[in-house]
Structure formats: structure tokens, C-alpha cells
Amino acid sequence: MKSSTPHPVIPVNQLQSGMYVVAITRQSGAMEIAQTGLVTNPKQIEALIRRGVSAVQVDLSRSKLVSIDQTLSPEPSPAITDPQRPGASANGEGRELKIRRLYQEARALQGKFIRQLKAGEPIDITPLAAVAEEMVDTMFSHGDAMLCLARIRAKDAYLMEHSMNVAILLANFGRYLGLEHGVLKELTLGGLLHDVGKIMTPDEVLNKPGKLTDEEFGVMRLHVVHSHDILLATAGITPIMLEVAANHHERLDGSGYPRRLKGAQLSLYTRMSGIVDVYDAVTADRVYKQGMQPTQAFRILLKGADHHFDRELVTRFIKCMGVYPVGTLVQLSNQRLAIVMQRNPQEPLKPVVKVIYHTGQRHYLEVQWLDLAKNGVQERIESTVDPKEFGINLANFV
Numbered sequence: 350m351k352s353s354t355p356h357p358v359i360p361v362n363q364l365q366s367g368m369y370v371v372a373i374t375r376q377s378g379a380m381e382i383a384q385t386g387l388v389t390n391p392k393q394i395e396a397l398i399r400r401g402v403s404a405v406q407v408d409l410s411r412s413k414l415v416s417i418d419q420t421l422s423p424e425p426s427p428a429i430t431d432p433q434r435p436g437a438s439a440n441g442e443g444r445e446l447k448i449r450r451l452y453q454e455a456r457a458l459q460g461k462f463i464r465q466l467k468a469g470e471p472i473d474i475t476p477l478a479a480v481a482e483e484m485v486d487t488m489f490s491h492g493d494a495m496l497c498l499a500r501i502r503a504k505d506a507y508l509m510e511h512s513m514n515v516a517i518l519l520a521n522f523g524r525y526l527g528l529e530h531g532v533l534k535e536l537t538l539g540g541l542l543h544d545v546g547k548i549m550t551p552d553e554v555l556n557k558p559g560k561l562t563d564e565e566f567g568v569m570r571l572h573v574v575h576s577h578d579i580l581l582a583t584a585g586i587t588p589i590m591l592e593v594a595a596n597h598h599e600r601l602d603g604s605g606y607p608r609r610l611k612g613a614q615l616s617l618y619t620r621m622s623g624i625v626d627v628y629d630a631v632t633a634d635r636v637y638k639q640g641m642q643p644t645q646a647f648r649i650l651l652k653g654a655d656h657h658f659d660r661e662l663v664t665r666f667i668k669c670m671g672v673y674p675v676g677t678l679v680q681l682s683n684q685r686l687a688i689v690m691q692r693n694p695q696e697p698l699k700p701v702v703k704v705i706y707h708t709g710q711r712h713y714l715e716v717q718w719l720d721l722a723k724n725g726v727q728e729r730i731e732s733t734v735d736p737k738e739f740g741i742n743l744a745n746f747v
């Protein structure tokens with residue numbers, strides 16, 4: 350899967366020595382740069398950034414890297430320190446590490462689960478159920494930090510990332526709706542497992558960059574049936590988990606699949622999972638396409654309200670994610686870019702942000718935490734910004 354696309358387009362800040370650049374795909378300004386070939390030192394990358402290049406296309410087969418996999422799967426950088434973070438303390442740091450570890454653990458368990466399924470080995474969901482419980486608990490104690498993790502994406506591990514994110518988003522949405530703790534746990538585990546049937550979908554269909562043919566789409570749609578069948582044969586699966594897996598592509602007007610359920614046949618959990626699944630799918634970066642910004646994704650959901658999605662639930666989902674969802678890159682009034690880190694329910698337009706970049710000078714800044722609601726803080730958010738415009742990889746900062 351990792352090398353199914355030979356020439357991926359990547360943000361320039363993911364470029365590394367040893368990569369072979371075949372084309373500059375995005376740059377600001379009129380100056381044309383024809384510089385392609387093997388990157389032999391970091392200065393070449395800096396020069397590209399200085400000249401406004403924000404994305405390049407690389408030929409992985411001609412690249413001389415130790416591990417392409419690692420290169421294209423950005424992990425959060427532990428090197429970034431946040432000296433000015435409000436309330437930064439040994440405990441705070443410990444908590445962040447704990448949440449990261451939980452995320453990694455859930456991913457690892459999920460990977461193991463998928464491998465076991467593929468190998469036809471007996472499967473046991475007990476460890477995943479335990480991790481789902483911990484995820485729900487953490488959503489209550491540190492919801493924003495969990496949502497931040499949902500912004501970390503590795504393009505070559507899409508299935509796992511997507512499932513993790515759907516689980517986190519369902520836990521968050523369910524908590525907002527006031528669902529009972531046991532239900533939240535089932536929804537979260539349902540989210541982790543909802544697309545498991547995709548292991549039966551051939552890679553060439555699953556990862557096809559272009560539009561699917563009718564026949565390929567038919568094959569793709571079968572993943573829901575596979576998910577349902579796999580889970581039905583698995584011990585410990587509850588009706589709510591099955592529902593999330595079997596119905597997340599059903600739509601209110603009966604245009605969904607596989608059973609073309611309609612109206613009242615779609616339960617609350619089915620309706621929630623449809624919204625969350627689409628939100629994550631359209632905001633996801635894939636090797637062959639860039640993800641939308643959260644605000645654009647909200648627009649897609651609102652456009653589908655009434656015929657595809659439950660309007661009331663879409664509205665509540667948007668409210669629960671906030672005007673500026675955690676992990677959104679925003680432009681501040683003083684030419685600085687910042688990432689939304691913590692929502693502010695009292696003043697949604699003034700979240701806590703992490704300032705990282707100067708748009709005028711086009712360079713990174715020393716990371717600074719800023720509570721926009723705090724007395725005396727003059728900066729305000731002017732707009733949301735597409736991180737790719739500046740070649741910024743959010744995963745390095747959240």
C-alpha cells in the first residue's frame with residue numbers, strides 16, 4: 350500500500366535528503382523553479398521553501414531513503430517544546446505522553462486485529478474493548494487533546510487512521526449529545542471496527558486515485574457487508590457496534606448502501622456514524638488528494654442535510670466540533686499562523702492556540718501558546734488557513 354502511488358505529491362516540509370524530486374507542484378510567486386533531482390542536503394530544501402515552494406512530487410523508486418514508510422508517516426515531533434504553554438508542568442507533559450501512548454496503543458492493537466483477520470487466526474476483541482473504554486474516559490477528562498490526535502494522519506495507513514478518527518469523533522459527538530457511558534464505549538469500539546471489511550477489498554480498488562468505475566464501486570460497497578459478517582462472527586460484539594459497521598453508509602433518503610435503509614430505519618447511532626464518517630473522509634489527506642478544511646467539510650454536511658443526513662444532528666455535530674475545531678490552522682491578526690489547541694465554549698471565537706509561523710517573513714516561529722480570551726490579548730482570528738498553502742505539516746505541532 351505504501352508504494353501503490355509511485356510519485357506522491359508531498360508538502361515541502363516532508364521532503365528529506367535522499368528523496369528524488371520529479372516536479373514542483375505548488376509554489377507562490379511567479380518565479381518558475383525547474384530544480385528537480387535527488388535532494389542531497391537540507392540546504393536545498395530550505396532554498397525551495399525560501400523561494401515559495403510548498404509542494405513537490407517525489408519518485409519513491411529513485412529515492413535513496415532508509416525507510417520511505419517512516420518518511421511519509423509523520424509522527425509528532427518530540428523535539429518541539431512549549432515553554433510558554435499555559436500551565437505547562439511535569440503533570441501536563443505526562444498527561445500528553447499518556448494520551449499519545451493511548452493513541453499508539455489503540456493503533457497497534459488495531460493493526461494486530463487486522464493482521465489476525467487477514468491471516469484467518471482466531472480474533473479477540475477484549476484488548477480493543479479495553480482501549481475503547483480508556484478512549485472514552487480520556488474524552489471526558491481531556492477531550493481537546495484527543496481531538497488533536499485525530500488530526501494526525503499518515504497517508505499510507507489510511508484505514509487505521511480513519512478508523513481511529515471515527516472512533517474519537519464518535520466518542521466526542523456522543524459525549525456532547527449526553528449519551529450514556531456504556532453506549533459511548535460501544536460507539537467508540539464500533540468506530541474502531543466499522544471499516545474492518547475493507548481488508549477484503551482489493552488494494553487497486555481501495556487505493557485507486559481516480560474515480561471508481563461502476564463495477565469497482567460495487568466492489569467497494571461490499572466492504573460494509575464484509576464488516577458486518579466479520580463482526581457478526583466475532584465474540585463480544587454488541588448490536589450498537591454492528592450497527593455502526595453495517596449502516597454507516599446508509600442515507601436518510603434511501604440512497605445509501607448496502608440495504609438502502611430510509612428515514613426512521615436509520616437509528617441515532619447510524620445517523621451519527623454517517624456524519625462522522627463523511628467528515629473524516631473529506632478532511633483526510635491521501636497520497637493522491639488533499640483533505641478539506643473542517644469548515645469546508647461542515648458545508649458538505651449541511652449540503653447533504655435532510656436528504657442524506659439528519660439536519661438537527663449535523664447542526665449539533667458542528668456545534669460540538671466548534672467554529673474552529675481543534676487542530677485547525679488559523680491566521681491571526683498579526684500575520685501569524687496558529688493551531689487551535691483548546692476550544693473555548695464560553696467564547697468560541699477565542700480558543701487557546703499555538704502560534705507557529707510568520708506569514709510575512711515566511712518562517713517558523715518559536716512555538717508559543719496563546720489564550721485568545723485572556724485579558725490584554727489583542728490578537729484575534731481572521732480566517733482559517735489551508736496548511737498546505739504554507740507547506741505546514743500539522744502533525745509536527747499537535
Ligand SMILES: [Fe+2]
Nearest residue numbers: 543544597598
Ligand atoms: Fe466505510
